[in-house]
Amino acid sequence: MAADAAPGTAVRFEPNLMRRKLAGTIFLGLCLLAVGALLLTLVVLLWDILSRGLPWLDAQFLTGAPSRRTERAGVLPALVGTIEIAVLVALITFPVGVAAAIYLEEYAKDNRLNRLLRTNIANLAGVPSIVYGIFGLALFVRGLGLGSTLIAGALTLSLLILPVLIIASMEALRAVPRAQREAAFALGASRWQVVRGSVLPAAAPGILTGIILAMARAIGETAPLILVGAVTFVTFLPNPVASGYTVLPIQIFQWAGDPRSDFQSLAAAAITVLLVLMVVLNGLAILIRARLSRHLAW
Amino acid sequence: MEKEPPVTLTSPTRAPNGSQSPGVPIRITASSDARRPSAPASSDASESATTIRLEGISCWYGGFRAIRDVSLDVERRRITALIGPSGCGKSTLLRTMNRMNELVPSFRLEGRVTFDGTDIYGRAVDPVVVRRRVGMVFQKPNPFPKSIYDNVAFGPRVNGFKGNLDELVERSLRRAALWDEVKDKVRESGLSLSGGQQQRLCIARTIATEPEVILMDEPCSALDPRATLQIEELMAELSRDYTIVIVTHNMQQAARASDTTIFMTMADDRAGYIVERGPTLRIFTNPEQRLTEDYVSGRFG
Amino acid sequence: MTTASAPFARRTPVRERLVEAFLLLSAAIGVLTTVGIVAVLLIEAIEFFRLVPLVDYLTGTVWSASIKPFRFGALPLVTGTLLVAGLALTIAVPLGLASGIYLAEYASPRVRMVLKPVLELIAGIPTVVLGFFAINFVSPVLLKSLVPGIGGFSVLAGGIVVGILVTPLIASLSEDALRAVPRSLREGAVAMGATKFEVVRRIVFPAALSGIMASIILAMSRAVGETMAVVLAVGANPQLTVDVRESVQTMTAFIVQISLGDTPAGSIQFKALFAVGATLFLMTLALNLLSDRVVARFRNRY
Numbered sequence: 001m002a003a004d005a006a007p008g009t010a011v012r013f014e015p016n017l018m019r020r021k022l023a024g025t026i027f028l029g030l031c032l033l034a035v036g037a038l039l040l041t042l043v044v045l046l047w048d049i050l051s052r053g054l055p056w057l058d059a060q061f062l063t064g065a066p067s068r069r070t071e072r073a074g075v076l077p078a079l080v081g082t083i084e085i086a087v088l089v090a091l092i093t094f095p096v097g098v099a100a101a102i103y104l105e106e107y108a109k110d111n112r113l114n115r116l117l118r119t120n121i122a123n124l125a126g127v128p129s130i131v132y133g134i135f136g137l138a139l140f141v142r143g144l145g146l147g148s149t150l151i152a153g154a155l156t157l158s159l160l161i162l163p164v165l166i167i168a169s170m171e172a173l174r175a176v177p178r179a180q181r182e183a184a185f186a187l188g189a190s191r192w193q194v195v196r197g198s199v200l201p202a203a204a205p206g207i208l209t210g211i212i213l214a215m216a217r218a219i220g221e222t223a224p225l226i227l228v229g230a231v232t233f234v235t236f237l238p239n240p241v242a243s244g245y246t247v248l249p250i251q252i253f254q255w256a257g258d259p260r261s262d263f264q265s266l267a268a269a270a271i272t273v274l275l276v277l278m279v280v281l282n283g284l285a286i287l288i289r290a291r292l293s294r295h296l297a298w
Numbered sequence: 299m300e301k302e303p304p305v306t307l308t309s310p311t312r313a314p315n316g317s318q319s320p321g322v323p324i325r326i327t328a329s330s331d332a333r334r335p336s337a338p339a340s341s342d343a344s345e346s347a348t349t350i351r352l353e354g355i356s357c358w359y360g361g362f363r364a365i366r367d368v369s370l371d372v373e374r375r376r377i378t379a380l381i382g383p384s385g386c387g388k389s390t391l392l393r394t395m396n397r398m399n400e401l402v403p404s405f406r407l408e409g410r411v412t413f414d415g416t417d418i419y420g421r422a423v424d425p426v427v428v429r430r431r432v433g434m435v436f437q438k439p440n441p442f443p444k445s446i447y448d449n450v451a452f453g454p455r456v457n458g459f460k461g462n463l464d465e466l467v468e469r470s471l472r473r474a475a476l477w478d479e480v481k482d483k484v485r486e487s488g489l490s491l492s493g494g495q496q497q498r499l500c501i502a503r504t505i506a507t508e509p510e511v512i513l514m515d516e517p518c519s520a521l522d523p524r525a526t527l528q529i530e531e532l533m534a535e536l537s538r539d540y541t542i543v544i545v546t547h548n549m550q551q552a553a554r555a556s557d558t559t560i561f562m563t564m565a566d567d568r569a570g571y572i573v574e575r576g577p578t579l580r581i582f583t584n585p586e587q588r589l590t591e592d593y594v595s596g597r598f599g
Numbered sequence: 600m601t602t603a604s605a606p607f608a609r610r611t612p613v614r615e616r617l618v619e620a621f622l623l624l625s626a627a628i629g630v631l632t633t634v635g636i637v638a639v640l641l642i643e644a645i646e647f648f649r650l651v652p653l654v655d656y657l658t659g660t661v662w663s664a665s666i667k668p669f670r671f672g673a674l675p676l677v678t679g680t681l682l683v684a685g686l687a688l689t690i691a692v693p694l695g696l697a698s699g700i701y702l703a704e705y706a707s708p709r710v711r712m713v714l715k716p717v718l719e720l721i722a723g724i725p726t727v728v729l730g731f732f733a734i735n736f737v738s739p740v741l742l743k744s745l746v747p748g749i750g751g752f753s754v755l756a757g758g759i760v761v762g763i764l765v766t767p768l769i770a771s772l773s774e775d776a777l778r779a780v781p782r783s784l785r786e787g788a789v790a791m792g793a794t795k796f797e798v799v800r801r802i803v804f805p806a807a808l809s810g811i812m813a814s815i816i817l818a819m820s821r822a823v824g825e826t827m828a829v830v831l832a833v834g835a836n837p838q839l840t841v842d843v844r845e846s847v848q849t850m851t852a853f854i855v856q857i858s859l860g861d862t863p864a865g866s867i868q869f870k871a872l873f874a875v876g877a878t879l880f881l882m883t884l885a886l887n888l889l890s891d892r893v894v895a896r897f898r899n900r901y
Binding site: 020021023024027028030031032033034035037038039041042044045048049052095096097099100102103104107108116117120121123124126127128129130131132133134135137138139142159162163166190192216217220221222223226227229249252253256257264267268271274275278282 | 615618619621622623624625626627628629630632633635636639640643693694697698700701705714717718720721723724725726727728729730731732734735736763766794795796797800817820823824825826827831851854855858859864872873876879880883884887888
């Protein structure tokens with residue numbers, strides 16, 4: 001197996017370096033353009049909302065109820081409805097979601113049934129929110145006879161965010177190093193003792209942030225609640241078990257649907273309130289993640 | 299051409315304190331001339347014997363100094379081995395020769411590295427061009443998830459090859475001693491080959507860009523002994539046409555396969571430096587430095 | 600503490616058994632929900648198809664649910680949905696991929712620290728807010744000045760805001776796919792004299808292709824299921840058209856329209872809501888499963 005002709009004789013390269021580099025530069029330029037377009041869109045969006053909404057955002061707005069007289073309209077019932085629903089959703093999904101995550105991550109052996117469960121949760125996370133609304137209408141409002149109450153809405157939203165919460169909690173549990181579990185097992189602890197004593201505390205920051213982020217998502221949902229009967233002109237404070245309630249996104253929807261300029265401004269103001277709530281929740285999540293992770297650093 | 303009888307270094311050397319450590323038997327066959335009866339170091343008188351020269355090289359990763367003041371010449375069309383204990387900076391040193399260290403943002407280099415007389419870190423020099431002429435084979439075979447053909451053709455295509463690509467691919471695979479094994483399946487994935495075959499594929503694609511120097515960073519450490527031997531035989535063949543610098547932590551490999559050996563170690567501050575450099579035969583049978591002698595007889599590292 | 604018969608036997612306290620049962624039940628809620636959704640949609644949809652032949656529904660080109668004579672041809676709704684989603688993708692794929700590639704291959708850590716939260720911010724915007732943006736800016740300012748003859752509601756407006764909505768999804772999923780490509784492959788390419796762009800274009804991007812395709816399919820699924828932004832931006836005019844300047848009605852918009860109105864529970868419109876819901880569910884399910892298949896089938900061994 002003799003080596004063939006010496007290198008360099010029959011081989012021609014035209015490296016064309018400048019053109020190749022130029023192609024790279026153009027590509028990078030396009031990428032930056034795309035990123036810039038996104039940033040610009042965000043800025044324009046926020047400016048559009050804040051410039052319209054901030055002038056209308058005053059104490060009266062925050063404490064008043066919707067009214068045909070736009071200068072007296074307020075967002076209180078919607079705000080209270082949003083907060084009530086958020087709390088309810090958190091209370092419902094926290095035990096169920098974390099429990100499901102614990103089971104799937106810590107207890108379930110790798111057999112067909114459990115893989116089915118996991119795939120199932122992943123698929124549920126991809127179902128459009130409006131389908132959850134349809135399901136909630138059939139199950140909670142009509143099937144269980146709860147009617148168009150806030151509790152029915154809360155249950156519907158809970159089902160909606162449950163898959164997301166389960167997945168996030170599973171990831172938080174998975175992030176706990178095996179060594180922690182093995183040490184506890186080696187000391188003769190039962191599985192539940194290991195989970196409760198070692199794994200859960202370590203995964204707590206991740207799970208907490210998961211819940212908060214899920215809540216942030218829930219308070220922005222509109223379509224499912226429309227389906228389960230949240231109404232759009234509510235002037236009284238909602239009672240969870242009585243009919244008739246509204247939330248911020250639905251109030252926004254109602255105002256935005258009215259072409260008159262004042263109502264558009266009201267919508268903008270309400271959006272501002274909603275965005276502030278979401279920023280607070282997200283900020284809380286980040287804070288918790290930073291604080292508690294530090295304390296539990298391993 | 300008469301071969302000198304092989305020299306076997308088996309007797310243990312004695313340490314000053316009287317302790318004796320069994321030396322590892324290292325067979326050293328006669329050096330380079332036996333492998334290449336007719337190829338002198340340079341093909342004509344005007345071409346210098348040195349292809350790459352390092353002068354006063356020091357490197358840092360951020361605040362950590364990895365190499366201290368290294369100078370060496372790499373001889374054209376010879377196999378130079380870089381040996382030394384783990385972590386002493388052999389790979390870093392190797393990578394200064396094709397500017398691969400620059401992929402790490404915190405890397406900094408002082409000194410001069412010249413290739414055929416040109417400073418490759420000069421401002422007018424583009425690392426992309428350097429890497430075409432100084433190729434590299436890595437520790438763990440890393441063929442692209444493409445066909446065997448496309449793996450070999452990648453370098454030429456990217457570098458604007460004008461000519462018969464099929465011919466170039468076949469030639470490169472032949473030179474890498476892989477053609478017979480894959481000639482019927484060049485459209486299959488490169489990942490379907492065995493470890494040794496994958497490494498030869500990586501060698502084939504490296505030589506497809508017609509480099510002048512091939513750097514090898516522990517190319518056999520992920521391979522079984524039989525594949526290792528195949529690669530070493532391949533290296534001997536390749537060194538007729540290419541200059542080869544190989545980093546290895548396997549002393550027997552360095553002794554078997556190389557013409558020149560450079561021994562590095564790290565100082566107390568963990569910066570690497572060259573202890574001794576010279577013909578392989580001498581380094582392994584009659585080293586000048588105490589440290590070298592300790593290392594090649596297996597007493598540390 | 601041991602018992603006489605089995606030195607290492609440990610009686611699991613009842614409490615722990617209960618805990619385990621609770622855990623299992625919670626996990627099962629996932630399955631129960633899926634079964635429930637399918638059952639509900641199926642039952643009511645079947646009711647609907649007793650009244651409206653399936654063939655008419657699938658091939659009919661006129662949808663008139665509230666105005667007599669009632670016609671229930673679903674094509675206008677389906678094409679409306681697909682038009683908006685398709686338009687959204689033509690915006691989101693280039694923007695999302697470019698951003699994803701930039702984040703994965705070019706951006707410095709400092710830039711990433713700013714850019715990633717910005718993308719998550721856009722992803723977290725409630726869709727009703729995007730609908731507001733469509734009404735107040737996209738339609739009256741942007742489109743009115745660029746597209747002659749466009750009305751207040753249009754497929755274009757909906758496509759643009761839904762595109763904004765799903766861009767972060769494509770960006771972050773493709774960024775993950777690109778970053779998963781091992782360093783060894785990149786180093787191999789760089790060592791052969793490829794420029795950075797060539798490494799990305801010829802080695803990294805093809806290696807990450809399955810993950811990238813999956814992200815695009817998921818974005819399509821998300822766009823198909825989008826409701827509020829579409830309701831506000833596209834309107835409620837169920838007509839069969841491909842003119843993106845027109846107002847159409849998507850499946851989701853129809854569902855909202857019915858639930859906002861005073862539709863009695865047993866009426867045909869009410870049943871139609873479930874039929875359309877079932878159609879929507881099947882479409883997004885198919886897309887999600889396709890996305891999983893794409894990842895599994897084309898996954899490269901590195």
